[in-house]
Amino acid sequence: MSESVKKCTVCGGELEQSKSSYAMGSHLFADRIHVDIYTCPQCGHVELFAAKPELVNCPQCGTPHPANEKCPICALDTVLDGKYGR
Ligand SMILES: [Zn+2]
Numbered sequence: 001m002s003e004s005v006k007k008c009t010v011c012g013g014e015l016e017q018s019k020s021s022y023a024m025g026s027h028l029f030a031d032r033i034h035v036d037i038y039t040c041p042q043c044g045h046v047e048l049f050a051a052k053p054e055l056v057n058c059p060q061c062g063t064p065h066p067a068n069e070k071c072p073i074c075a076l077d078t079v080l081d082g083k084y085g086r
């Protein structure tokens with residue numbers, strides 16, 4: 001059985017994934033929340049699970065970081081460069 005099977009907390013049935021990495025709250029939050037939406041076919045219960053952020057490799061330094069965020073390594077370098085004028 002797949003390790004990703006999720007059980008309904010109401011009736012114990014198997015939840016079915018209806019949306020993957022659905023972006024929520026784009027107008028309410030500075031950072032969007034991505035969720036996987038699961039629904040129970042037996043009782044209609046809906047559960048949300050935080051989706052794993054999509055990682056991209058930084059073109060500058062190759063460090064993997066979430067696609068919707070700046071590279072933490074390069075952001076730090078930029079701050080240090082500005083401060084110490086290398
Ligand atoms: Zn259920």
Ligand SMILES: [Zn+2]
Binds near residue numbers: 059060061063072
């Ligand atoms: Zn980088």
